[in-house]
Amino acid sequence: MNRFQDQSPLHTLMHHLAKLPGLGPRSAQRIALHLLKKREAHLHPLMISLQQVSDHIQTCDACGNLDTTSPCHICADLRRDTAQLCVVADVADVWALERAHIFKGHYHVLGGVLSALDGVGPDDLRLGTLRQRVQQLGVREVILALAATLEAQSTAHVIRDQLADLPVAITRLAHGLPVGGELDYMDEGTLVAALQARR
């Protein structure tokens, strides 16, 4: 790699792409070249889209969901049941549950799960406001919709501990899901069954 290449905007682009989840240097190169080949069809719409996302998408102050407004459309929806609060690791899990059209309560997005080895502690997650929301909303049931992984189950344990003294039932999804399985990968039928059979 010579100096010109190192400093060229194209190299910078590939450098950024290669850092994205699931991509490596070679696919980054392929994507960058493809975008340049198809400027009108792909590069320009992508630029506009990135700008719009950056300008308009925000994290909901209440639940951690992503939306164009804060509070998000779920938190703002008065028809939703405030007695049930579903705790999930990521926004993708909210999408999965919403696709299944079965849950009518509110969500709480943690933004990850506890992992000492990855340096994710309680302060890095939306754990502090959970207790507060449970009390403010008058929640009667907290559903822990977390995966069966070690980290997710440790997180569930800590949440149970934090809410132990509140008059609230804490349930979890029935885990027919594979160990390490993430909600987002579950089909809707399985998700519905897991939610109905919670305990």
Place this chain on the structure above:
Amino acid sequence: MATLSRLTLTNFRCHAHFRHEFSSAPVVIWGANGAGKTSIIEAISLLAPGRGLRRAGPTEWAQHPPHAASSLVWGITAEVQKKSGFMTIATGQDGDDDASSRVVRVDGKNVSQQALLEKIAVVWLTPDQDRLLADTDSTKRKFIDRLVYGFDPSHATRVNRFERAMAERMRLLRDGPFEPAWLNALEDQMAQGAVAIAAARAQMLAKLNEMMQQHESDFPRPALTLMNETEDAIQHQPALLIEEQMRARYADDRGRDKAAERTHTGPHRCGVNVVHATQHRAAHLCSTGEQKALLIRLMLGYVALLELWRGDAPLLLLDDLASHLDPARRDALFHELRQTRCQFWLTGTDKDTFQSLNPHAQFLRL
């Protein structure tokens, strides 16, 4: 039984392109050293999860042409015939990006490496393992765990999960934050894991010892015992009670574990005691030849057990095994191998070594 009916290697070690078809009969691969005999059975060993019979990695598996900037994309494809039908298992580097891992496909669908355990069993014995039964506890324990995977694929996940929980706990103890609920959560999962791991190991070893006792063989029988509190307790105490005790133990040990930077109790500390059952002599006091004979008996017992439990016999890979046995033992081994329903694979430099298999085996010269 499972039969590997066709094997294709691409850019795997010294084989730029190799393809061969096999019947269910024993396979003898023979030829000069360096011809790539072991690489062929190593490729077959990659139909099991992990690093294969040479305990290598993608950088070693991939061919690397002398003047090329990067290694070639390597792959292994095996067509396997089982009672339940026919399947294609492929493993190799996926596309261009991640040369550091290998992907696995069964009938064209990506699956996890662990999922292979449910599809097919592969057992191997290599000269590296000659002194295995007299090796360190850690080596013997890994060997035992690998034996358990053959029956209980979830054992691999269980062991990994325990080790991660242990590493997470150690990191918390060392660097904080000190969050009792988080530590409790990890210790709870460690306790559950420890008991499940101990139970799986103890059950497999009991069956294996029993199977070896029942089967006549020309090879001396080893008796194996697990040496660990949990593995011991699981034989005569309810699992829930042991779990409770382990949880309390981990909570008590926080200070001690932190100071020593290691976890004092758990399945990772389990020892494995091996004794020559008829001579009542510890394996490490037996000669290398005798240790190898003990190991062969263990493998024959294990293969019989796999057949019984899985309903199909494993692929059995024996690297350079026959050459170090005297002719009488060698023929006894071939005879016993033919009693199993395994497709077994042997490598060696000298075709004459395999004389007694001659009418029954398929010979492949490299």
